[in-house]
Amino acid sequence: MKRPMITDQPLISQSKPGSGNERTNIQRRTLIGGALVTLLSAPLLSAPGRVMAQAQAVPNDSFVLLLKGVYEPVVDGPNLGLSEVNLSDGSYSKTRIYPVTGIPGNTNTDQTVGDFYVQFSGESPLCAYHVPGGSFAMRFTGGGFTKFEPDGLGGTYLIGTFELTILEATGIYHSFVGGHNHMVDKLHQLANGSFDEYCFCFISRA
Numbered sequence: 692m693k694r695p696m697i698t699d700q701p702l703i704s705q706s707k708p709g710s711g712n713e714r715t716n717i718q719r720r721t722l723i724g725g726a727l728v729t730l731l732s733a734p735l736l737s738a739p740g741r742v743m744a745q746a747q748a749v750p751n752d753s754f755v756l757l758l759k760g761v762y763e764p765v766v767d768g769p770n771l772g773l774s775e776v777n778l779s780d781g782s783y784s785k786t787r788i789y790p791v792t793g794i795p796g797n798t799n800t801d802q803t804v805g806d807f808y809v810q811f812s813g814e815s816p817l818c819a820y821h822v823p824g825g826s827f828a829m830r831f832t833g834g835g836f837t838k839f840e841p842d843g844l845g846g847t848y849l850i851g852t853f854e855l856t857i858l859e860a861t862g863i864y865h866s867f868v869g870g871h872n873h874m875v876d877k878l879h880q881l882a883n884g885s886f887d888e889y890c891f892c893f894i895s896r897a
Contacts, residue, residue: 750867755793758787763786768808771821776808784809789802804823805821818830828857829858842879852873856871
């Protein structure tokens with residue numbers, strides 16, 4: 692980009708009060724001041740380095756997510772670009788995903804970052820994760836609940852671990868296809884029959 696030419700005419704001319712030059716100078720000062728305010732108040736995200744860093748953000752080789760909250764039935768599920776799951780077939784329930792470690796973007800463990808979809812029935816049920824940067828589908832391949840503890844209020848805590856295989860993934864998670872998910876689950880079955888999830892997911896490329 693060419694640098695502006697420097698002329699002998701000053702940006703602010705000395706002139707007599709009330710002259711046309713003085714009014715012109717005031718207009719120039721106003722214009723320059725407004726431009727500086729705009730530049731200084733521009734969001735930091737507009738910096739080329741910050742934009743490039745976000746575009747190149749990738750998850751670690753392994754990361755941890757927390758599934759937390761009461762499950763709700765999915766009636767009209769979103770299209771996440773995954774062929775292995777049909778989230779609108781009436782067999783899925785949904786809860787929220789919270790970050791723990793290893794994924795780019797928000798790291799506030801009290802703020803949700805996405806949705807988890809799961810089938811509660813079937814010989815080898817499926818599930819799907821939708822988080823910033825992409826989605827991935829998995830199949831349960833092993834594990835189960837091994838402890839059942841009453842909550843004292845008519846409900847039960849179901850405690851156990853599960854193993855899953857990553858079948859497909861989109862976006863920045865594409866390289867995790869064929870990877871593994873180890874779940875450590877404490878699922879609370881409430882007295883009214885609903886399920887309140889609290890499950891750590893340890894996801895890795897291998």
